[in-house]
Structure formats: structure tokens, C-alpha cells
Amino acid sequence: MTCEQARAHLEDRLDGTLPASDAQELEAHLAACTECARERESLDRVEAALLASGSIRLAPPQGLVDAALHRIEHEGHRSIRREIAALLATAAVFLAALLAFEFTPGDVTEVPTQISQHVEGFGGAMAAGIDQVTNQVNALWKGKP
Amino acid sequence: MLPEDEPDPAPEEFRDNEIVLQAVQGLPDEYRAVISLKYYDGLDVKEIAGILDAPVATIKTWLSRARGQLRRRLQASFGTSA
Numbered sequence: 001m002t003c004e005q006a007r008a009h010l011e012d013r014l015d016g017t018l019p020a021s022d023a024q025e026l027e028a029h030l031a032a033c034t035e036c037a038r039e040r041e042s043l044d045r046v047e048a049a050l051l052a053s054g055s056i057r058l059a060p061p062q063g064l065v066d067a068a069l070h071r072i073e074h075e076g077h078r079s080i081r082r083e084i085a086a087l088l089a090t091a092a093v094f095l096a097a098l099l100a101f102e103f104t105p106g107d108v109t110e111v112p113t114q115i116s117q118h119v120e121g122f123g124g125a126m127a128a129g130i131d132q133v134t135n136q137v138n139a140l141w142k143g144k145p
Numbered sequence: 146m147l148p149e150d151e152p153d154p155a156p157e158e159f160r161d162n163e164i165v166l167q168a169v170q171g172l173p174d175e176y177r178a179v180i181s182l183k184y185y186d187g188l189d190v191k192e193i194a195g196i197l198d199a200p201v202a203t204i205k206t207w208l209s210r211a212r213g214q215l216r217r218r219l220q221a222s223f224g225t226s227a
Binding site: 015 | 161166189201208212215219
């Protein structure tokens with residue numbers, strides 16, 4: 001197995017599409033190639049970070065999801081499907097970030113300062129983003145009877 | 146909401162997660178969509194391909210490029226540890 005093949009298999013492994021036979025061959029390559037082994041470690045750290053960040057994610061409102069899925073079922077246009085998925089993904093990430101702030105442990109007396117800093121910085125941007133996403137979703141719904 | 150029976154993560158873990166979420170938020174739309182559907186909704190590549198009406202190969206390409214962009218962004222945030 002070449003390093004190029006190994007890198008492709010590392011991606012397949014993360015995607016859950018690597019056949020068992022190739023997995024064994026990949027492991028043998030990684031045992032002998034320090035560069036590809038480092039590549040696996042780096043990819044695994046990104047994977048772990050993504051999974052950990054998902055643990056604090058707040059799901060979008062079920063009604064919004066149901067409405068989106070209903071439209072996807074009845075709307076064949078490719079761009080609309082992608083647009084809805086991207087909007088939902090945006091909303092989910094914004095909500096997750098807000099939830100992370102909401103549940104930050106610490107002394108209660110520190111909260112007002114945290115809120116102030118948050119609204120002035122990252123939180124303000126997120127709040128604006130949520131409004132933007134909400135408006136976009138509403139426009140999408142109204143514009144496509 | 147976090148389930149009540151789960152312990153609160155440490156403060157530094159929240160900050161790390163917030164950095165990751167910011168990095169995801171900064172991805173192009175299609176990359177952000179596949180990352181969210183895979184890692185936050187737990188869908189596999191075939192399911193994502195169905196939702197986004199795109200070939201599986203395209204979804205895998207987007208996932209690979211999205212992870213690459215995230216790796217560079219997280220390396221910049223966390224140093225060489227990400």
C-alpha cells in the first residue's frame with residue numbers, strides 16, 4: 001500500500017466506508033510508516049473534537065425539522081435541499097454555541113461579566129446569525145408554496 | 146439541553162467545544178452541512194447523500210475537505226495539538 005492509498009483509506013475509515021480487508025492492510029502500513037501514523041493521529045484529534053462538540057449541541061426545534069423534511073420530500077429541486085440542510089446546520093451550530101455558553105460552570109456572581117463580554121463579542125455575532133437564519137428560513141418557506 | 150444526570154463538563158471543555166463550533170460555523174455551506182449531518186446528527190455518508198441529493202463520492206470529498214479546513218483552523222487555535 002502506498003502512502004497516497006493509505007491517506008485515502010484514512011478518510012474512508014472516518015467515513016465508515018473502509019472494508020475490513022483494507023483496514024488490516026492500512027494498519028500494517030501505519031505500523032511501518034510514521035508519517036501516515038501521524039496523519040491518523042491528527043485526523044483522529046479532529047474527529048474527537050467534532051464528536052465532543054456535538055455532545056453539547058441543542059437540536060433545532062422539531063417542528064422546524066419536520067417542516068424541512070416535509071418540504072424535502074415534496075421538493076425535487078437540488079439547490080433547495082442543500083439550502084435547507086445548510087440552514088439547519090447553521091442554526092444547529094449557532095444554538096449549540098449558545099448552549100455551551102449557557103451551561104458554562106462557574107461562580108454565579110461572574111455571570112453578568114460573562115454575559116456582557118459574550119454579547120459584545122461572539123454572542124452578539126451568534127444572535128445576529130440566528131436572526132439571519134430565521135429570516136432566511138421564513139423567506140424560503142414563504143417563497144416556495 | 147444537557148440531561149440532568151450527566152455531570153457538567155469542565156469549563157475548559159466548554160471553551161474548547163465553543164472553539165470547535167466556531168470553526169465549523171466558519172466553513173462553506175456545503176462543508177458545514179455535511180459535518181453537521183455526520184457528527185451532530187449521526188448520519189452515514191449514504192444518508193447524507195440522500196438528504197443533499199449528491200453522489201456519495203461528492204459527500205466524501207466534502208467531508209475530507211471540511212476536516213482538512215477544520216484541522217488547519219483548530220491547529221491555529223490549539224497549537225499543534227489538534
